[in-house]
Amino acid sequence: MTKYLWLIIIIVGLSAQSAQAQSRPFFGVAPTKLEISVKPGQAETKSVRVVNHLGAPAQFSLALESFEPENNGRGVIISNKNLYYVEKYISTPYQQFTLAEGEAVDIPVTVTAPAGGGPSSIFGVLAIEGQVIGEAKAAARLSSRLGVLIFIKTAGLQKEQGQLTAFGLVGGPINFNTGRDRSTYISYKNTGNVHINPYGYIEAKYLGVWKTQKIAVNPWFVLPDSTRTNEIVYLKPLAYGPYLFTLKQNRGYGDIIDKQSFFGILLPSRLVTFLSGLGLVLFFILIRKMLKRPE
Structure with missing residues (x-):
């Protein structure tokens, strides 16, 4: 088994x-x-x-x-x-x-x-x-x-080759997180014939006041001829709102750096509850108006 x-x-x-x-x-x-x-x-x-x-x-x-x-x-x-x-x-x-x-x-x-x-x-x-x-x-x-x-x-038979293939926010760029922690994901494709240990760091820049939070990406292994995804959990965000996330990752060989960025919006989970409740209220108001409409 x-x-x-x-x-x-x-x-x-x-x-x-x-x-x-x-x-x-x-x-x-x-x-x-x-x-x-x-x-x-x-x-x-x-x-x-x-x-x-x-x-x-x-x-x-x-x-x-x-x-x-x-x-x-x-x-x-x-x-x-x-x-x-x-x-x-x-x-x-x-x-x-x-x-x-x-x-x-x-x-x-x-x-x-x-x-x-x-x-x-x-x-x-x-x-x-x-x-x-x-x-x-x-x-x-x-x-x-x-x-x-x-x-x-x-030694002598090694072919080190790979690259960053994806970087994003777990849950999507408009992110309603039900917990206090947020996660980003990194996907790396190893096209060589030996394992590779990529590493680096993520910058989460809050665009409201241009404050930046740095999150370390510790070395993690990717086996040859495979793609692996790594989730990086970081602490509660500096504030809710728009962020610019930037990954700078060393490929694990040759001192080659991959860089990739994306925009994301972090929103509180209680906003989901509020919007759901608001949607229900509007739905019942609409139904009530339809029932009162004269034939």
């Missing part, structure tokens, strides 16, 4: 938040993303640290999985499409290990590229599952499974 990779990523975030805010049992993994460039016939090794805070000795197991873009362009999904290359290129010295409460271990993750060449890029997940010793598996918490994303580039 297909597993959605975003669940693994959410689990990482939820585990960290739960541990800090509520001190619930958890185990930590760092980093949660590895980017490795390796030359054909050579090997590169990086480490992943696992720390046990599940409240008791626990057994951990490792598994390799591959992922690919999701059809809707919003994220990625776990699949076995490229699992052969993931297992061929990536290796770890452990499949299972045990940690006492508070104990940590550094797991070497080695990527070896065959001398005869191979794919220009490979994308895998090192899935790590932790289980308290003596605890039934059915009782395991959601946070007992975490994932480390692994992005591999084969």
Whole structure:
């Protein structure tokens, strides 16, 4: 059964938040993303640290999985499409290990590229599952499974190419938002053969008093031969009214900057209620006049 990779990523975030805010049992993994460039016939090794805070000795197991873009362009999904290359290129010295409460271990993750060449890029997940010793598996918490994303580039075979394809306001340019936060969306098409990490910032300029709010666009990955859409949530707007939104985004290679702007109008959600109520009143007035019209 297909597993959605975003669940693994959410689990990482939820585990960290739960541990800090509520001190619930958890185990930590760092980093949660590895980017490795390796030359054909050579090997590169990086480490992943696992720390046990599940409240008791626990057994951990490792598994390799591959992922690919999701059809809707919003994220990625776990699949076995490229699992052969993931297992061929990536290796770890452990499949299972045990940690006492508070104990940590550094797991070497080695990527070896065959001398005869191979794919220009490979994308895998090192899935790590932790289980308290003596605890039934059915009782395991959601946070007992975490994932480390692994992005591999084969040096010398890389073709970096992509561009911004869309930038807009979620909900449309005339925006009645039912919540306090507003979101913009960015779509990026990767036409190369390796993943790209675009980044930049958005300027939301309120045209009433020419005040500007800056929103950071942190690096986000786009897999080759795919288009991905990223939603950027920012805080409550400076004021309601007309805005000029401008995106300046680095493509993630060659220091190439894409720039795109659009006009939008941000309106309070209570205006929707007012207009709906006004529409109903006018409708009933019209009906009443029609009923009173002499035959």
